[in-house]
Amino acid sequence: MVKKRLLAELDPALILGEGDPDFGDAEGGLHTRLRLTRSKREFNPHILRGEVLTLLKVNSESLLSNGCAVSEAAWKGGVVEDFEQLETDGLMQSFSAPVSVVLQPLEDLLKPVDLRPPCKRARYTVEPVLSAAERKKLKDRHRARDKRAKARAEVQKSLQTNLKSVALRKAAETKAAAVECSFAGPDATAWTGSRAAVPYPKVYSVQDVLALSGLKYIEWDGSLSRVYRSEDGLHWAALLGYVGERSEWLANMQVVDQLLLKAQQELHFPKLDHPPRRGVYDSLSIGCSHGQGQLHPMNFAASKRNAPILQALMDAPEVNRIARFIDHGVEVYFPKIHRLLTNLMEILLGMGGLHLKRPFKRCCYAASQLNFSRASTDPHLDFMNAFFLCCGIWNGGRFNYKAGGQLIMWNLGIVVEFPPGAGILVPSASVTHANIPIGPEERRHSITFFTAAGILRWYFNGFMNDNEFLTRASGLQKKNWAQYRTDLWKFGLDMLRSDEL
Structure with missing residues (x-):
């Protein structure tokens, strides 16, 4: 049974949607930690x-x-x-x-x-404060990013969709x-x-x-x-x-x-x-x-x-x-x-x-x-x-x-x-x-x-x-x-x- 509570009694995190320990899962938390991407984002x-x-x-x-x-x-x-x-x-x-x-x-x-046209990416610029190894690492990262973006655009063009391939794959795996x-x-x-x-x-x-x-x-x-x-x-x-x-x-x-x-x-x-x-x-x-x-x-x-x-x-x-x-x-x-x-x-x-x-x-x-x-x-x-x-x-x-x-x-x-x-x-x-x-x-x-x-x-x-x-x-x-x-x-x-x- 859900208890009625006044707004003054609520935790601000609950009001903003962060969760409430009274309404959690079996492990005591309301939200499941999501898989992280390469950039460490959910x-x-x-x-x-x-x-x-x-x-x-x-x-x-x-x-x-x-x-x-x-x-x-x-x-x-x-x-x-x-x-x-x-x-x-x-x-x-x-x-x-x-x-x-x-x-x-x-x-x-x-x-x-x-x-839709691909999003314009900022061009790689050499930062003088970085060491040679750091500049090479940053340059390789930008090249890999551009390569992934190009491959994604080709897949989207072949499938005639603006959705990313990961979205289509997850949709196909639905049970x-x-x-x-x-x-x-x-x-x-x-x-x-x-x-x-x-x-x-x-x-x-x-x-x-x-x-x-x-x-x-x-x-x-x-x-x-x-x-x-x-x-x-x-x-x-x-x-x-x-x-x-x-x-x-x-x-x-x-x-x-x-x-x-x-x-x-x-x-x-x-x-x-x-x-x-x-x-x-x-x-x-x-x-x-x-x-x-x-x-x-x-x-x-x-x-x-x-x-x-x-x-x-x-x-x-x-x-x-x-x-x-x-x-x-x-x-x-x-x-x-x-x-x-x-x-x-x-x-x-x-x-x-x-x-x-x-x-x-x-x-x-x-x-x-x-x-x-x-x-x-x-x-x-x-x-x-x-x-x-x-x-x-x-x-x-x-x-x-x-x-x-x-x-x-x-x-x-x-x-x-x-x-x-x-x-x-x-x-x-x-x-x-x-x-x-x-x-x-x-x-x-x-x-x-x-x-x-x-x-x-x-x-x-x-x-x-x-x-x-x-x-x-x-x-x-x-x-x-x-x-x-x-x-x-x-x-x-x-x-x-x-x-x-």
Whole structure:
């Protein structure tokens, strides 16, 4: 049984995710020492190691086919969403829709992603203070480093991937362990996106979760990554462990914590005219989206006061490291989704007249949401996202992850501990999720990464919205358009299935 304790009684190391002797392993420590690399740094735990692939009993076909149909009904029925304003100044006139009407299947976006150029290495320079033997040793070390980098680039080029060979090898060595799950997929009402329609209760403590039948509580300290997949081979969730040396990664997270705190104090948050369905906390979106009747994708609007503050956050190296961390996780565990989103963003950013801004350069998602200090969500579905795309979630701050902040994934029947600095990938439009609230004196930030379904629809329609396409399309094009959307759940099944793992 987990004891409730006030923040004042907690050890600072626990709040920052360093561990607690009350929650240790058989040897008295919470974290396992990781293998060291040649440079004496801990091996990147973000890569799969050991028995980290878990099977869940989920009716994937029912989950996605129902989800596709009900998501369509949600769009037509006008389900209330917490919309944020999109930029409109001059953009409606600067972009012109294509003259011809051509459907663009999403399969066209699954081509291999262009390889990133190798990182530029600093050239070897002779230091006069070194002896001849030391200079030779340093020169040999640089030559060996360059040789390894060249060999790695050749392997990546032959495999058409930006992942290092060690990541691919560790992924291939993954073992599976079966876990019972009583959920076989939700009924149709769980997909409407309406807060009232979500058939799951709000929980207020770990004890509430343990009292619910059918939910499995999973302890996770963020040291190693895990993947949860169904028996039919679909990945439904990935837990992204800390990157690099643990102490260095957590130090980076403390910097992000302070950056978000400072930004929250300076930002202005608009007031909604209805209760937010995800929970009551300060949040703002950055990047681009499509919806609300717009003719094409647009950037999220930012006031003159907020714009420089948000830009400073997006430019911060520590925050960009989180974006790359999430992007890397998608590339490892959801490679097809990563290819689709990366190629889609390259097309959109290259189109004249749109002037779209991606929140982070080396991240495949079109948008991010910054959630400040009291980020704890009620049971909900992010139905505005494409139902088969995984959403990236990072959380940080100062809270006891054993007592609050855990992520509940109702359709998968699991409750996962979510320590500060870790990340989780989950199809947030098809899996109802929520957090256990944190203590009154604690704080929890989160950054979510997503791509709106409207952008994919706009691309599929040949760079126009549904109304314009249906007005201009021929009878045959309308028939093909309707059939493709009807079978879209099959495409979604394939997107969640990883052939690489």
